[in-house]
Amino acid sequence: MADLSVRIGSLDLRNPFMAASGCFGYGLEYADAFDLSTLGGVVVKGLFLKEREGHPPPRIVETPGGMLNAIGLQGIGVRRFVAERLPELRRLGATVVVNVCGSTLDEYAEVSRILSDAEGVAALELNISCPNIKEGGIQFGCSLTGTYDVVSAIRKVTSLPIIPKLTPNVTDVSSFARASEDAGADAISLVNTFLAMAIDVETRRPKLSNVMGGLSGPAIRPIAVRMVWECRQAVKIPIIGMGGIQTTADALEFIIAGATAVQVGTANFVDPFIWPTLINGLTDYMRRHAIARVADLVGRLEIPGKEHA
Amino acid sequence: MADLSVRIGSLDLRNPFMAASGCFGYGLEYADAFDLSTLGGVVVKGLFLKEREGHPPPRIVETPGGMLNAIGLQGIGVRRFVAERLPELRRLGATVVVNVCGSTLDEYAEVSRILSDAEGVAALELNISCPNIKEGGIQFGCSLTGTYDVVSAIRKVTSLPIIPKLTPNVTDVSSFARASEDAGADAISLVNTFLAMAIDVETRRPKLSNVMGGLSGPAIRPIAVRMVWECRQAVKIPIIGMGGIQTTADALEFIIAGATAVQVGTANFVDPFIWPTLINGLTDYMRRHAIARVADLVGRLEIPGKEHA
Amino acid sequence: MPVDVLAEILSNTRLAPDYNVVTFRAPQIADMAAPGQFVMVRCAQGLDPMLRRPFSIFEHVRDAEGRIVGLSILNKRVGAGTSRLYDVTAGERLSVLGPLGRPFVPVPPPEEAWMVAGGVGLAPFASLAEALAERGTSATLFYGGRSARDIYYEDFFTRLGIRLVVTTEDGSRGEKGRVTAPLERELTARGPGSTNLTIYACGPTPMMRAVAGVGAASGRRVFVSLEPVMGCGMGGCYSCVVPVQQGAGHHFVRSCIEGPVFDAHSLVWDAMTSTGH
């Protein structure tokens, strides 16, 4: 029987499949549909210190092979999350990763401190890459020093695994992976969404109230896989890969490119019962290829002798 | 009757629809399928000074809503093009734009000089953005000074309109638009393809012989539209927009976002007879909306009072 | 608890150039479904389109013995997904997820129930009408369409003993004009609060807003079923929010799990984005 468990720093996951932030609410929304403890992990919606209303609708629009979203990080704030959601998530045995947001270094640190003091948070994913709000950390995520500063600031206040989530909207994502590693990150996750827009040509207006939004879904997968592969060459810390994963084969592309775990976002909207399918598919693949542990697959891309790049 | 003609610097186009470089051979491949002079313009495959063999197959692979290509700029070289292809293109009344490639500033300049001396070249599109070959100019296209240097070097040797083609694989495409304008470009075109990869999980090998390739097609359209809109705010020179255009509505998204003309690449593979459909669709749209000239549509995105970006 | 059923399509009945009824073999969902709940339908297997689309559960489909064998949806063709559903053929299988959302609560007698439907907004009222009939609640359906072509299923409702008031904008059927006109007239005729009656409305946002207005004016409770764009239907994406009153301002709540049925007076209509037919 294949061993699906993986290790992200000090964090043990039952299997490599995690629900991506913002695509799974606070997890509890899915609790009576299935057993949350069967997932590798649940990354909850991005949280600031305070509650946020987010952007007015329309907040999403479908595009070829994907979708744009500009939710604007609506959320209940970290304190209400800890008080009202976390206990139930613990009770259900979910491996909870919190997507940490901030407008300032202090806010990132404060949110992280509160989460470290709470019971039942397995790791912190630092959202320095939300393209949809000015103060959403993208100013940190698009600057190497900004990335370094956020990670080191949070490193000081928590012993939880910290996982900066990188934006794909940069020239060289691997340099951001290195900055994260240098600042003491335990792992990195990528990719967040691609800044994009769609226009209703009949009204000549943007289709999203926020004008721009983030592109996710199968459309971006080949770019995300490339970025994971580039980061794999650049850093030693584990990578959590995501971007358009719909099937086990899609997930395997990320794992073979160098991801130790993967997250599924948009595909969870299309099929909320996707998890058993992914898990069984991976077990089956490992049996067929006689692979004992997922770790034996990570980064095992084989490049025939010919010219690379 | 709507006026479809547009102006790109000193270059007049019958209509805004151009065949994108590398997706239309040297044009002549399509000459007996239809009248090339009915297109706004034909951008021929990228040309270096010398012939190039390109990468071994497989050179393309389909991905969700798009495709990857790593052709490696196979081509006959600028001299053979001028001798063997250009005269026939002229005879057929095609508006010929040549996609200029180079490994060095000198090569860019030399290719440009040869093309300026030839009869029948309407403009030069500078390929500083091919993601598929190390020496394909991407080292210029990903650096602001590199972009500035290439454009000014070519500005010195030609009076033809020069149109740098920008890569989307950068953090801030609008800064490259400005660098191009400052260096004397007559227009810019964007986007080239997104660096990406696909993996065959059964063999654990890349699906392309070149490992990485460029993502094109509908999948990238929302990102490309966003980039055109950003560049529209940044520069005064005309923009030629492209990326996943399949229908007149898709083209209108680019025009409304700020493109004066558009190019169609991948969709030409799916439907080689797409041109009349696009042209009639635009005529029809302009009638329905009582718009006299395409110019009246360019950049006319209307943003409702609410918060932007 | 919602279930996802790869449901066989039992029939596709075209009612007009852009309206059709699709019935799915999904007894598991139909058995649980309450009036006003909805399903998320995956209109195509692949990417054309990719996301599911929300549809009110229209009829409970029964076999000869009256056993529930499935459910139907009333589909109006407006774009990619609804066009696919307009073209489906019996025998095809599509994923149907449900039942989802908070239902209409059918009032018991002596309370009266007035339903107000605009176009495809008729959908949630078939099962609500059945529930009301079961309880013996006397009910009226105010039903507005653009023209006679858009008015369907009248006998379905009359057979249940529902009183029908039909309006069309072109007057080709019933009273000419908006459906809110007869509603307002009858409400004033009744005089404020004279008898207890509750109003249920579904249709284009402006219509629902108007109904909310006349209802408030005559002090009646109004429940509306909203139809915002929905990405997931399960509370996961926060795309479907609508503004509900909070102090002086409003607060965005997810209509897929806190709705789609809302007390009209709790909504901030000025802040509402109107999608719609």
Next chain:
Amino acid sequence: MPVDVLAEILSNTRLAPDYNVVTFRAPQIADMAAPGQFVMVRCAQGLDPMLRRPFSIFEHVRDAEGRIVGLSILNKRVGAGTSRLYDVTAGERLSVLGPLGRPFVPVPPPEEAWMVAGGVGLAPFASLAEALAERGTSATLFYGGRSARDIYYEDFFTRLGIRLVVTTEDGSRGEKGRVTAPLERELTARGPGSTNLTIYACGPTPMMRAVAGVGAASGRRVFVSLEPVMGCGMGGCYSCVVPVQQGAGHHFVRSCIEGPVFDAHSLVWDAMTSTGH
């Protein structure tokens, strides 16, 4: 000059769990088509998949009066596009672009024609066989498959007076083993250059390479129809290149316009990427 026809599907005949024949109403294309030419089929309207797929023109489809009404393709299900084509239903319409590429040139008598087909590689030989029969050229078809299940259309060829030599890898039909075995045997029996004969081959790359080898060994001309991945079929994308000899090395040419039929001896087989069934 190729044309693009939104062609009605006249029939879809399943031959086996992964082989079927689809006939299209596309007389404009069939009328112009020569043996070995191909069409680019848009397997779906949307993005599943997006790019067209290349298929050899299999039969010319004729009506009762023998007028050409369309063409058929022999489809083997290997992925997204061919799976769609395996599932199409009569009445559906798909875009078919063609005829494309350089055809086989049928040799005239007294020259003999030997055709070598591996699996779905049979496709181009139906029309070549007809052309040869018209010219009265005596012809043989060496036809190899994995098992009896993969051997079709024998009477089509025998009716044309073609001699058939069938092999299957499991021996469930005809001779057990590779199709190249009887080919090689018969070639040696003939002795080098004794009678003029030309070999035509289509199938998996390794098979075509082997045929090229035995052909060369006995000094025969061999023409192969290659099946690389093709993005456009019109010479626009440079995706379909194959290596042809140039001096000591090779040069990549576009097989969609300079092929798909090539003189096997002009190809650099060592540099050939094998796609295939």
